[in-house]
Amino acid sequence: MSNPNSLVARVLKSKYFANGDFLxxxxxxxxxxAWRSILHGRDLLCKGLVRDIGNGESSNxxxxxxxxxxxxxxxxxxxDSVIDLTLKISDLLLLHSSSWDVARLRHAFTDYDTEIILRLNPKLSQEDGYKWGFTKDGVYTSRSGYKFLDSLPDENGELQPTLPLLEKKLWCSLWKIKAPAKIKHFLWKALAGAVAVMDRLRSRGIQILNHAASCKFLDLYHLLSQSSKNPMDNRIKAFPWIIWHLWKxxxxxxxxxxxxxxxxVLSKAKEEANVWWEINFPHVEEPPPQLLDQRARNSWSKPPPGILKCNFGVSWVNNQSxxxxxxxxxxDKGKTILHSRRSLHSVASEREAELLTVQWVVDDMINTHQQRIIFESSCALARDTFLNPMEFRALxxxxxxxxxxxxxxxxxxxxxxxxxxxxxxQDIAVSVTAGHRYQSYIAYGEPSWLLKRIACEAEA
Structure with missing residues (x-):
């Protein structure tokens, strides 16, 4: 209804209501x-639709x-008023205006309804249409539909009972479990009765007891509650996959x-669960104390106050790459001031690559007006060349x-x-060689993932 020119709307109209309208x-x-399912939900939709008033000319x-x-x-x-059965909404508006004729409203309707009408804002420039009356933008949502359904009275004029507290908690917890979206959707369909298991069994002459549904809710509620309490328990975290593979x-x-x-079935379900958990929540083993001490000794160290430290890395594979x-x-606080990366072409050797990088880094420090610098690198060949320059006369x-x-x-x-x-x-240099498309920039401030890694190393 909101998009009558869409392909699905045009197909349905040509087949089922070519000379009429959907309602x-x-x-x-x-x-x-699909059409049977659409009409099944139309009755609820009609109860929640309200006229979206435009110029009012097509609405009685x-x-x-x-x-x-x-x-x-x-x-x-x-x-006490005279009823005009042909009265249109446009007749209640002032001439060439989107304002209501208040006197006519009060003469035709009760005072209570007149106040409701005065809060409406007609859109004179458009035709009348329909909108969903229980969202601000007039667009139907599943959430508003369920809420509206709970507020509808039954055939005896009484409000329909809402879901028990236990089942409300179950529906809320269902979408919070750690599992793929397709499995969560399957569990939702199972609870909503959209998986046709009971009907199929009854059609085969197998009687299903009425308490089966409540048992289903209680069993799943128990699993969900245990999952929230012990999310890393291997006995609990695979249950969505087990249910899914039982169904398959x-x-x-x-x-x-x-x-x-x-x-x-159980083995395959646990295997898929473990793979999914490993990809989405990788387990990082705690390193032994001696390894932590070694990492602390080998981690990046801050320069003295007032001094900047420039770390540089080189990645050379061969003279063709x-x-x-x-x-x-x-x-001196570990904050990143500047950063840059580049690629060098036709470099004959790794030693030459390291020296060209040193030349580029020093040149960048001069161009950005840096003065007091500590250059730090793991480039052993460049260090050897500077200490023994006469051994490498070509350089x-x-x-x-x-x-x-x-x-x-x-x-x-x-x-x-x-x-x-x-x-x-060094990692960024390697990524350039590998052809990764990291953005080339000189970043002032906080270059996101770089800062996080540097901060971690500085803290260590």
Whole structure:
């Protein structure tokens, strides 16, 4: 109704109500299961629909529901007034205006209904339509439908009983379990009676006791409550998969004649549950104390106050592949100031790649007006080249250029560190070589995942 030009709306209209509208359509001949289901819910929909007043020209005052109190209905007329059965809503508006004719309203309707009508805002520029009366935007939702259904009186004029407290808790807890969406949806369908098991058994002459449904609720409520109390208990956390695989095994038996043992069903359910939990909630084992001490010794260390530390990393594979390089600048509190990464092409050796990276890093520090810097890296080949420059004469022009650039900084030093102290810069360099599409930037402030990792290392 809200989207009559959609493909499904046009298909249904052409087949079932080509010359009418949806609200007054019939079941028709040879209706599909989908159409039967739609008409089954139409009665509830009609009870909650209210006229969305536009110019009011197509809406009869007495034959459509256009006020809500608390259910949609037509307004009540005054007993001492003359009733015009052809009266339209547009006749209640001032000429060429979207304002109500208050005098005419008070003359035609009860005072109570007049006040309700005066709170409505007609949209003069559009035609009259329908909207769902129990959401702010007029669009139907499942939640509003269930709430509206609870408020409807039964045939005796009494309100329908709401769900017991136990079942309300069950419905709320159902969507909070840790399981794939398809399994949660299956459990919801099972509780809602949408899985046709009982009807199929009754059709085969098997009698189902009336207390079966309540047992089903109580059993599942027990499992859900235990799951919330002990979410990591291996005996509990696999129960959604067990129910799901029991249902699949039942279908295999009913429709394909394939029979599975209870042991195989249980084993497969637990296996899938363990895989899902491992992917979505990976278990991190607590390292032994000696390993923690080693990590603390090898973790990134903060520079002295007033000094910045620039960690850089290099990843070279061969002279045919791009070489990745990255650097991260942090202050004495461990806060990231700047960060950048790049790729180098046609680099003959890993030693040359490390020296080119040093040249690039120093150049970036000069261009960003940094002065007091500690350069830290796990590049052993660059360190060896600077300590023994005459042994690598082919690289002398490069090392001399780096030394010249370093004199443009106020204070600087180089520190060689183990790999664990340089993991952030090195990992980004590796990602460049591997072709990962990390965003290239020089980030001021907080580059999200980098800051989290650096903060963890600094705390360690």
């Amino acid at each position: 007054h359509s019939s079941l028709g001949t040879r209706p599909s299961y 005052v007495w034959s459509v529901n256009w006020i809500i109190d608390p259910l949609p209905r037509p307004p009540n007329y005054r007993t 095994a039942r279908n295999k038996l009913a429709f394909e004649g394939s029979q599975y043992s209870s042991v195989s 791009p070489c990745g390089a990255a650097w991260i600048l942090q202050d 002398l022009p490069l090392t001399n250029d780096i030394n010249c650039r370093l004199h443009m900084l106020e204070d600087w030093s180089f520190q060689h560190c183990v790999q664990d102290k340089n993991t952030i810069a």
